[in-house]
Amino acid sequence: MLATFDWCSVCGLPFKGTDRWQVAPGDDWKNRAPDVGLVFNEAPAHEICLVYAAR
Numbered sequence: 001m002l003a004t005f006d007w008c009s010v011c012g013l014p015f016k017g018t019d020r021w022q023v024a025p026g027d028d029w030k031n032r033a034p035d036v037g038l039v040f041n042e043a044p045a046h047e048i049c050l051v052y053a054a055r
C-alpha cells in the first residue's frame with residue numbers, strides 16, 4: 001500500500017515530491033552478517049518522521 005500510493009511508512013502521508021529517507025545499517029552490522037550485503041527492508045519515510053522515530 002505504501003509503495004502503491006507513495007506514502008510515508010511512519011506518518012502515512014504522501015511524499016508529494018519530497019525526498020524519501022531510509023535507515024541503513026552501520027559497519028557493525030556488516031561484521032555480523034558478512035555474506036548478506038547491504039539490504040533495505042524498511043519502506044521509505046520523510047526525513048522528519050525518521051528523526052522522530054529514532055528518538
Ligand SMILES: [Zn+2]
Pocket residue numbers: 008009010011012013045046049
Ligand atoms: Zn512521514
